[in-house]
Structure formats: structure tokens, C-alpha cells
Amino acid sequence: MSKTRLGLFLGLLTYALWGLLSLFWKLLSSIDSYTVLSYRVIFTCLTMLIYMLLSRQEERYKRELGLFISDKKMFGTMVLAGFLIATNWLLFIWSVNNGRATEASLGYYIMPLFSIFLSLLILKERLNAWSMVALGLVGVGLASLILQTGYIPMISLTLALTFGLYGLIKKGIPLSSDVTMLIESSVVLPFAAGYLLFFSQTSLAEVGLLKALLLVSSGVITAIPLLLFSSALKLAPLNVISFLQYINPTLQLILAVSFFNEVVSPEQWLSFSFIWLAILVFLIGQIRTFRQEKKKVS
Template sequence: MKEQKKGIILGLAAYILWGIIPLYWKLLPTVNSMDILCYRIVWSFLFMGIYILITKRGLAFMQEVKSVLRDRKKVIGIVAAAILISINWFTFIYSVSQGRVTEASLGYYMNPLVNVLLGTVILKERLNRAGIVACLLALTGVLLLTIQTGVVPYASLIMAFSFSFYGLMKKKIEISSYTGLTLETFVILPIALVYLFFFSEKGFMAYEININLLLMGAGIVTAIPLLLFAEAAKRISYIIVGFIQYINPTIMLLFAVFLFKEPYTSAQFTAFGFIWLGIAVFTYSSYLTFKKEQKILGE
């Protein structure tokens, strides 16, 4: 019980930090989205290197790296994961910088249901009746948003699907979270550095001191929630994760409406309502399944 309580606290901390991250990107209005992404990659890699040294995990890290290099499928998986998470990060940063935090929050609301969909289509997992209803409700919400705005919510869909595919890649590669994140940022690091040195309008770290410090901090705000979540996932069940993961998009949506004053009409609320209802059906179904499994184990 003590470990579970610790896991819940760590999980809450991770999702709350993810929820308030839009505030951080809003502090960088003079830096374009591609620059922020590249600095995020560079400083995340450096931060992870420092983290591995401080926690004295260098030997374990090198052993895992050797294991990855000996397995071609793992190498391909790491590269694919690096590309997917970069797409996800860029879409999120771009959405926030364009004043579309509501759309970004929608992507994270949709993510669990997209996981169910991909699990059914790719992993051939059986989709129960509640899962079908949940996915149909979410699809209805997306269609309503598309009809109301006249534009498909591409950013939301890209964020949801890129993170879900990223999760699939991570599921197939059995390595620690810190090794995974370090290798993923290392894969994209050369591209990020080439862009920053040769294609960025400003050049590498050529902003004012306060902006440069914030860009350096991008690595910290990226890595810490991921590490907290990884530790939480070891201690708590999937069903608990399912409940607390909606803290992130809920905080983002509240910021979008009340702090950033983004337009939020009754029509949008109705569309989101279908997605929330789908989430409720999916979460309740998962809870019942979890309770049933616990009862069987108890017997």
C-alpha cells in the first residue's frame, strides 16, 4: 500500500507538470516552434546524460545500449520512437504558440481511446462492447468539431496518433525509461544541432540571457515528468493510471478557456461532451474489468 501511495503521488506530479507545460512555452513568444523543438531535444539529451551520471547508472545504461545495438529490431524501434515523439512535441509546441491549447488538450483526451483502437487493429486485441461504444462516441465528437469549425482538428489527431504509436514502439522495446529517452533524443540530436547552427534565423543560443536560460530549462521540463511517470507506472495499476491521466488535458483546457481566453462555444462543449462520455464509458469498463480480475485472483 505504501508503494502504491507513492506511485499515485508520483503519477499526479507527472500529469500536473504535463498540464502546466503550456505556461512554459508561452514564456518563449519570440522563439519559433522548430527552434524550441530542437533546443528541447538538445537540452533533454544533456540533462539525461547528467541524470545518468549523478544517479550512477552509467554501467547499466551502457549495458542496455549494447543490448539495443545487437538487436536490429530494437534499433529500428528506437529510431521510430524518436521520430514519433519529435512529431508529437513539435505539434504540441506549435499548437500552444498559435493559441490553440484547446486543440492540444483534445489530442490528449483522445489518446487513450486511440490506444484502444490501435491495440485492436495492430495488436489484434479484442475490443469489447464498451470499447466500441467509447470509440464511436469519440469519433462523433471529432466529427462534430469538424462540422462546426469546417476544419479537421489535425493537430489533435496528430498528437493522439503519434503518441499512441510512440507507446506501441516503447511497448516492444524492453529497456529502462532513462535509457529510452536518452537514446531517442540522441537519434534526433544531429538533426537538431544542424538546424540550430545552420538554419535557425537566430543561430545557436543567440537570444537574450533569460530566453537562453528558458531554452536550457526545456530539457528539464521535458525529462522530469517522463521520469516521474516511469517510476509511478512501476508502482500503480493500469486502471489508476487511466483515472489520473486526464488531469493533464483538463488543466490544459482550463488554462485555454480561463487564462488564455481561447474561444470555447457551446457547440465545442457538446463535441467535447461526446469525447468525455466516451472516456467515461472506457474508464468505467476498465474499472469493472480490473475489479473482476482482482476478485478472480483473490479466490
């Protein structure tokens, strides 16, 4: 198997695991979402510490952590990134466990295009015609949902916004994915521990063996896809891997409708249709750009 094919396989596996995560969180639906998030943060931090100890890359970790501590701008950026990703995690867990997984999947469908919109708005990046049309179709899809139902899909928009901003502010951060995950979970760790100590009504001893094991394993469940994705990017180009990203929300939607028995209204299906069309237009534009760049290289 070539490196590119192996990278594509790892990318496919990564997005499939992210798409199936809602099944994992659904098993913990009897526990309040803040408690689940708090355990996830704590055990993610612990998992990454163990991983770093076992990987025996002390010099790299010392260098990157030293850079993080000494650079005030990077320090502030990573603190903000930690809170953004924690907010995203919390909202997704809450959505799955409160019958709103469909809205979460909508958020993850529009997330890549929302990231492009933020780049246009904040970084003043120029977009090609395909991306502009795709953004317009997303706007039409969301507008049709709001006008027909009178309901603003705040879950979808907040998931897209938090992850879009998370990706935006981390552009140019010269830290590896394992180090950033450790830092981001460490940033939120005091708040997670404080919630469990003073506010949570549930302890590991009270939830039963199965759910206790699930909470403990939430760190591993969080870390594995990220590490697989990092390996995939080393083997295959990002613009190739990115074509797989819509596997995640597609699996989320299938699970929401087929396994969680959520009902999707006609208005929601119409909104999804516009967004799927936007994704198709966007992907056609990406393919054309990819081919043009390939021709230039050759």
C-alpha cells in the same frame, strides 16, 4: 504512506506537470517552434547524460545500450520512436504558441482511446463492449465537429496519432525509460543541431537571459515528469495510475481558456462533451474490469 499511495501521488504530480507544460512553452512564444524544439532535444539529451552519470548504474546502461545497438529491429523501432515523439513535441509547442492549445487538449483527451483503436486495428486486440462504445462516442464527437464547422481538427488527430503510434511501436521494448529518452533525443539530435546551425534565426545570446535560461532548462522540464512517472509505476499498478491521465488535458484546456484567452466555439464544446462521455464510459469499463480481476485474485 504506503507504496501504492506514494505511487498515486507521484502519478498525480507527473500528470499535473505535463498538464502545466503549456505555461512553460507559452513563455517562449516569441521564438519559433522549430528553434524551441531543437533546444529541447539538445538539452534533453544532455540532461539524460548527466543523470546517467550521477545515478552510477553503469552496468545497467551498458547492458541496455548494448542490446539496443545489437538488435537491428529494436534499433529501427527506437529511431522511428524518436521521430514520432519529436513530431509530437513540435506540434504541441506550435499549438500552444499559436493560439491552438484548445485543439491540443482535445488531442490529448482522445489519445488513450486512439491508442486502443490502433491496438484493435494493428494488433487485432479484442475490446470489451465499454471500449467499443467509448470509441464510437469519440467518432461521433469528431464527426460532429467536422460536419458543423467543415474543419478537420488535424492538430488534435496528429497529436493523438503520433503519440498513439509511439506507444504502440514501443510495446515489448525491454529498455528503461531513462535509456529510451536518451536514445530518442539522440536520434533527433543531429537534425536539431543542424537546424540551429543553418536555419534558425535565433541564438541563445539574442533571446535575453530569462528565455535563454528557459531554453536551457527545457531538458530538465522534459526529463523530470518522465522520471517521476517511471517511479510511480514501480510503486503503483499501471491500471491504477492510468485513471489519472486525464488530468493532463483538463489542465491544458483550463489554461487555454482561462490564461491564454482562447475562445471555444459551441461546436467544439459539443465535441468535447461527446469525448468526455466517451472517457466516462471507458473509465467505467476499466473500473469494472479492475474489480473483476481483483475478485479472481482474491
